[in-house]
Amino acid sequence: MPAENQRTLLPMLGHVRGKRSAVTCALKCDNACAGEVCNTSKNNYFRDIAEGAISRRSALGLGLAGALTIALTGGQKAEAGTLSQAVKTMAPSKLDFTPIAPVDYLVDELNVPAGYTWKPIIRWGDPLFNDAPEFDAAKQTPEAQARQFGYNNDYSSIIELEGSKGRRAVMFANHEYTNNELMFSAEEMAADPARIRAIARAAHGLTVVELERATKTDAWSYVKGAPRNRRYLLDTPYELTGPAAGSALLKTVADPSGRRVLGTLGNCSGGTTPWGTILSGEENFNGFFRSAGTSAEDKRYGLSDKATRQGWELDDPRFDTRNPGYSNEANRFGYVVEIDPLDPTSTPKKHTMLGRLKHEGANVHVAANGKVVAYTGDDERFDYLYKFVSRDTYRDGGTTADREHNKTLLSAGSLYVAKFEGDSAAEIDGTGKVPSDGAFDGVGQWLPLVVDGKSAIAGMSTEQVLVYTRLAADIAGATKMDRCEDVEPNPITGKVYVACTNNSNRGKTGYAGPDEVNPRSLNRDGHIVEITEDGGDQTATTFTWNLLMLCGDYKQGDAVYFSGFPKEQVSPISCPDNVAFDSQGNLWISTDGAPSGIGYNDGLFKVTLEGAERGKVEQFLSVPRDAETCGPIVRDEERHVFVSVQHPGEDGTFAAPNSYFPDYVPAGTPAGRGQFAGPRPSVVQVLPTAHAK
Numbered sequence: 001m002p003a004e005n006q007r008t009l010l011p012m013l014g015h016v017r018g019k020r021s022a023v024t025c026a027l028k029c030d031n032a033c034a035g036e037v038c039n040t041s042k043n044n045y046f047r048d049i050a051e052g053a054i055s056r057r058s059a060l061g062l063g064l065a066g067a068l069t070i071a072l073t074g075g076q077k078a079e080a081g082t083l084s085q086a087v088k089t090m091a092p093s094k095l096d097f098t099p100i101a102p103v104d105y106l107v108d109e110l111n112v113p114a115g116y117t118w119k120p121i122i123r124w125g126d127p128l129f130n131d132a133p134e135f136d137a138a139k140q141t142p143e144a145q146a147r148q149f150g151y152n153n154d155y156s157s158i159i160e161l162e163g164s165k166g167r168r169a170v171m172f173a174n175h176e177y178t179n180n181e182l183m184f185s186a187e188e189m190a191a192d193p194a195r196i197r198a199i200a201r202a203a204h205g206l207t208v209v210e211l212e213r214a215t216k217t218d219a220w221s222y223v224k225g226a227p228r229n230r231r232y233l234l235d236t237p238y239e240l241t242g243p244a245a246g247s248a249l250l251k252t253v254a255d256p257s258g259r260r261v262l263g264t265l266g267n268c269s270g271g272t273t274p275w276g277t278i279l280s281g282e283e284n285f286n287g288f289f290r291s292a293g294t295s296a297e298d299k300r301y302g303l304s305d306k307a308t309r310q311g312w313e314l315d316d317p318r319f320d321t322r323n324p325g326y327s328n329e330a331n332r333f334g335y336v337v338e339i340d341p342l343d344p345t346s347t348p349k350k351h352t353m354l355g356r357l358k359h360e361g362a363n364v365h366v367a368a369n370g371k372v373v374a375y376t377g378d379d380e381r382f383d384y385l386y387k388f389v390s391r392d393t394y395r396d397g398g399t400t401a402d403r404e405h406n407k408t409l410l411s412a413g414s415l416y417v418a419k420f421e422g423d424s425a426a427e428i429d430g431t432g433k434v435p436s437d438g439a440f441d442g443v444g445q446w447l448p449l450v451v452d453g454k455s456a457i458a459g460m461s462t463e464q465v466l467v468y469t470r471l472a473a474d475i476a477g478a479t480k481m482d483r484c485e486d487v488e489p490n491p492i493t494g495k496v497y498v499a500c501t502n503n504s505n506r507g508k509t510g511y512a513g514p515d516e517v518n519p520r521s522l523n524r525d526g527h528i529v530e531i532t533e534d535g536g537d538q539t540a541t542t543f544t545w546n547l548l549m550l551c552g553d554y555k556q557g558d559a560v561y562f563s564g565f566p567k568e569q570v571s572p573i574s575c576p577d578n579v580a581f582d583s584q585g586n587l588w589i590s591t592d593g594a595p596s597g598i599g600y601n602d603g604l605f606k607v608t609l610e611g612a613e614r615g616k617v618e619q620f621l622s623v624p625r626d627a628e629t630c631g632p633i634v635r636d637e638e639r640h641v642f643v644s645v646q647h648p649g650e651d652g653t654f655a656a657p658n659s660y661f662p663d664y665v666p667a668g669t670p671a672g673r674g675q676f677a678g679p680r681p682s683v684v685q686v687l688p689t690a691h692a693k
Helices: 022-029 056-060 186-191 193-202 296-300 400-406 462-467 469-476
Strands: 068-072 116-123 153-161 168-175 205-212 230-232 237-241 260-262 267-272 278-282 336-339 349-351 363-366 371-377 381-383 385-393 413-422 441-451 484-489 496-500 527-533 542-550 576-581 587-591 603-607 617-622 628-635 640-646 682-688
Touching: 116 168, 153 278, 153 640, 153 682, 168 267, 186 193, 205 336, 267 484, 296 469, 363 484, 371 484, 371 496, 413 469, 441 462, 441 469, 462 469, 484 576, 496 576, 527 576, 576 628, 587 628, 603 628, 617 640
Parallel strands: 153 267, 153 628, 237 349
Antiparallel strands: 068 153, 116 682, 153 168, 168 205, 205 230, 237 260, 267 278, 278 336, 336 349, 363 371, 371 385, 385 413, 413 441, 441 542, 484 496, 496 527, 527 542, 576 587, 587 603, 603 617, 628 640, 640 682
16 A cells, blocks of 8 residues: 555544444445445336446457365355255254353454363464465565465365365465555555555465364364465466456456456455355455546446555556556456365466456355356445356266366356345334334345346346446346345255345435335444245245344344344344354354444354244354454364454554454564564464363
């Protein structure tokens, strides 16, 4: 980022609620909630978007696979037919714990239940390769960072290796953004800003690292120099797939083929496929580019003509799309990325068939007819929920050829966007009051955007739909949502859970008002939508839905709802972000922005989905000061839980840290190996104290 102090330009300062940092808003999403809403369509219930929304410029431009067992991922392996059969009965979680109390937002600790302890698996700067130097905050270089674990890890997934008897695995993590003021001293940033930018670039991207442990109950450790260790950097080539690959909309002077992109940006959540690859969503990519910002397309994606906080346009012409030959560079980001963690020589892919938007992530499951279905949310106020259905079918033979076939499934098929209708619309007044029928519920449709590779939107080609997906969804008439983040089907019941994080503009003058699926005005605490596909078929184009919960803290005056479970008996929860399931199908939610008022630290929560305790929320852990809980993995059979701790101590500086997580080195300790007196984003594991060897 430019050398000036980042806190001089914080438009969210004084507007964030609870413990959410204005610095996080600035660095992660370029203050999206302080700027103009990208979606200015009026399509809550009718289609009134002119086909002329696509600019004339764009219209004229068209012319090692080894055997594995998925045993420790954020979800569970989906066998063909599992999710589309009759609903199965869920069982209580095998992970027993006494819920912790909310933790004040100024506390710099990671809190876990009695009988459990936590240990970091890997931290920012830990060396991945034998020739990588140990982390030294005072001696950072771009070359060293490229061989070390990156910054601000978000999604994580662990895949056990077959034949290892649960003692070897590969772990994936992505790196969403950097905070230079925590990584470097003010003197360094002022003296050599170009070097600082280069180190920051090397701290982005993706990481794969091998893990080991002595027995199936022990803690994991990462293996330095393991053969599958890999960093995916901003010069790593990615292959574009799907109907938009090779389109004139994706060509640049550096890539006249329109099929090869260097790097991935703004990676947030993700998913693990049934064939053992990893998906990562490119989310807030717009903040990395300077653009003219005058076209309908640029405005719809939040691109603007201002210097970026990273300042990479000073070093690489592609980050300024005003430069000749680079007008399409930003069109090459905003996709779901697929990588093969078992083959460090493989080329990662960007799947245009899943559309271009601010993908929080993507989660793939296999329907009864063998087609794979991927759900993904667009993490922007008033944007949409999407579903992809593959053209081809999943092969479950277990051979290398089957796996290679499955790795092509996200390249062809159909793309849909969701429209919701409530059955008590007249009763929704924005207060969060439960309708007289006792629930927020209704029906919905999956509106077609692309069907079998052909555009379903009049006036737009297939390539335009997949590159300007938001504009296509506007025309289709999708329902504006309150920031759809993680979306995942339950592996036991097949019901789909959508984390809507918040939307403080809902109901304000000039913006969409409340509706039954987004029933609160000034929605600062978020909610969870539960979807049941018609007939239990995840390829269906109609569904029913209800709200599992309206999040918040009733003690602070929030209007809350927990499917009828007493509000006095739940842990307060706000801003749901990522979701996961244990082996019995119980829902686990990680948060990004804890409850309002005095504020609590973010955490991980278990939610009961069936029976008399449906809607009961129990807090399992809380992360340190200023941090966000990401990438939860719940391995309840082993009583192990994993989370990514992102941006701890975000409001501090290198010289005056707000957090000392995870090493808790005393202030004033000289920087050096294992002695950095400041926060380091990390992947941590929580396990019974007796197993923490």
